[in-house]
Amino acid sequence: MKTITQDILIIGSGAGGATLAHELSRQGLRRITVLEQGIRTQEVGTFARALRFYDCNPVTMLPKHTEEGVILWRTLMAGGSTVAALANIVPSMEQELRAFGIDLAPLWQEIIDEMEAVPLDESLISDGSRAIAQAARGLGIEFRPMPKAINAKKCVQCAVCPTGCPFNAKWSALQAVDQAAANGVEFRLGAQVKQILIENGTARGVQVQTTDGLYLLEAERVVVAAGGIGTAQLLRRSGVENAGHSLFMDLFVSVVGVHRSLNLLNEPSMAMVCDQFHREHGFILSPYMPVHRLSAFAEFGLPGLALPRKHLLGLMVKTRDDMAGEVFPDGRVSKRLTKADQQRLAQGTAVAREVLAAAGVSKPSILVSKPQGAHPGGTAALGQVVDEHLQVKGVNGLYVCDASVLPHAPGLPPIMTIVALAKWFARSAVFHPPTGRRVLTGN
Numbered sequence: 001m002k003t004i005t006q007d008i009l010i011i012g013s014g015a016g017g018a019t020l021a022h023e024l025s026r027q028g029l030r031r032i033t034v035l036e037q038g039i040r041t042q043e044v045g046t047f048a049r050a051l052r053f054y055d056c057n058p059v060t061m062l063p064k065h066t067e068e069g070v071i072l073w074r075t076l077m078a079g080g081s082t083v084a085a086l087a088n089i090v091p092s093m094e095q096e097l098r099a100f101g102i103d104l105a106p107l108w109q110e111i112i113d114e115m116e117a118v119p120l121d122e123s124l125i126s127d128g129s130r131a132i133a134q135a136a137r138g139l140g141i142e143f144r145p146m147p148k149a150i151n152a153k154k155c156v157q158c159a160v161c162p163t164g165c166p167f168n169a170k171w172s173a174l175q176a177v178d179q180a181a182a183n184g185v186e187f188r189l190g191a192q193v194k195q196i197l198i199e200n201g202t203a204r205g206v207q208v209q210t211t212d213g214l215y216l217l218e219a220e221r222v223v224v225a226a227g228g229i230g231t232a233q234l235l236r237r238s239g240v241e242n243a244g245h246s247l248f249m250d251l252f253v254s255v256v257g258v259h260r261s262l263n264l265l266n267e268p269s270m271a272m273v274c275d276q277f278h279r280e281h282g283f284i285l286s287p288y289m290p291v292h293r294l295s296a297f298a299e300f301g302l303p304g305l306a307l308p309r310k311h312l313l314g315l316m317v318k319t320r321d322d323m324a325g326e327v328f329p330d331g332r333v334s335k336r337l338t339k340a341d342q343q344r345l346a347q348g349t350a351v352a353r354e355v356l357a358a359a360g361v362s363k364p365s366i367l368v369s370k371p372q373g374a375h376p377g378g379t380a381a382l383g384q385v386v387d388e389h390l391q392v393k394g395v396n397g398l399y400v401c402d403a404s405v406l407p408h409a410p411g412l413p414p415i416m417t418i419v420a421l422a423k424w425f426a427r428s429a430v431f432h433p434p435t436g437r438r439v440l441t442g443n
């Protein structure tokens with residue numbers, strides 16, 4: 001087995017990992033390696049292509065489910081799930097993280113500027129979403145354009161955002177990957193970390209599987225940014241027993257129904273948002289329908305195959321779910337819907353039905369999807385598994401920097417918060433001790 005030594009190893013190149021690598025390299029730190037199990041691909045934009053990078057069941061070839069049947073959407077590739085993300089950019093968890101001494105407030109504007117995030121250009125909003133917003137207003141429910149990191153000039157309104165943008169119109173963590181690589185960060189793709197090596201309470205490095213074989217990589221610091229599922233799985237496999245015993249997913253359902261003339265096929269998915277129920281009732285609403293027949297099948301089962309997509313309006317009901325769930329060392333995921341979770345979904349669905357009917361959707365045609373999640377996190381929560389420096393409690397030199405550390409569900413798109421957290425971490429005392437002397441040698 002070959003042994004290689006680095007200053008910093010980052011596991012995962014998604015929102016957390018790629019941002020951290022970019023920020024550290026920007027500060028002049030060197031000898032940083034990012035290990036990413038997935039590959040980088042330009043072949044995006046269709047559901048069939050996307051199934052190669054979504055985490056799919058090898059038998060059904062469809063996105064995996066939790067033990068209880070909740071659909072789990074995540075992509076394992078360079079850039080992580082940000083490549084499939086809909087570029088919704090919303091701040092969240094500011095107060096909750098401040099309670100741990102993590103102040104993200106000064107970072108929001110920096111991120112907005114870097115991602116060029118703005119409310120979606122009105123010209124990109126379809127007649128279907130406009131009809132929904134207008135009908136909702138009549139019921140006292142307000143929708144507004146979703147804040148998105150989408151370049152309006154490049155967007156062709158093809159609605160295939162969740163399968164990756166073939167026109168490079170939306171932000172993804174691949175931007176940070178490229179910038180970090182230009183600053184000298186080494187990215188190893190197709191490199192799956194099997195285990196973190198922990199000796200006498202200190203992380204020594206990782207064991208990683210590549211197509212060339214099994215390597216041992218030593219490092220002064222190991223940062224796990226493998227996402228809400230991957231991080232918990234890896235920590236537990238490496239002996240961090242208290243990881244993975246809680247899990248949020250921002251559970252959601254899609255509510256769709258037939259309209260005589262309108263659809264949502266000509267806009268970026270989730271073009272608008274209604275967040276007036278978020279604080280009190282724990283859900284948001286956003287126009288959404290499955291664009292591909294196979295994704296409709298994944299969400300609705302057999303009835304999904306018959307959905308008339310050119311005559312379909314819909315709303316996503318996304319909730320702030322409880323932390324009831326578990327990630328096991330073998331990668332299995334359990335997500336139990338608590339009574340409160342069921343109530344939030346039911347309440348949001350009732351509002352969605354009412355809005356859709358007011359927009360002219362035939363009431364008997366309305367279908368509600370299986371419960372789903374695309375924002376796994378909370379599996380190595382602050383205060384439980386990691387301390388306020390994001391260090392795994394009881395393990396020197398081992399840190400977590402991704403959705404896993406969030407102490408509960410945001411119920412909102414989390415990328416902006418994860419990116420802010422990675423920026424905060426890169427500038428923290430971990431890499432800049434108070435003496436002003438860098439802990440790491442660099443070269």
Ligand SMILES: Cc1cc2nc3c(=O)[nH]c(=O)nc-3n(C[C@H](O)[C@H](O)[C@H](O)COP(=O)(O)OP(=O)(O)OC[C@H]3O[C@@H](n4cnc5c(N)ncnc54)[C@H](O)[C@@H]3O)c2cc1C
Pocket residue numbers: 011012013014015016017035036037038073074075076077078079080081082083084085086087088089090162191192193194225226227228230231234374375376401402403404412413414415416418
């Ligand atoms: C379809 C979809 C749409 C979404 N839309 C939005 C949106 O519009 N706005 C928003 O804010 N959020 C959105 N999200 C959620 C968002 O993408 C995630 O919350 C975010 O990417 C999580 O960041 P992360 O750093 O925790 O993990 P990820 O971005 O998932 O990155 C983790 C990386 O680690 C790698 N990895 C895992 N295990 C290992 C291992 N053992 N060895 C090596 N590498 C490993 C994975 O391959 C992956 O690349 C969406 C998600 C999906 C699936």
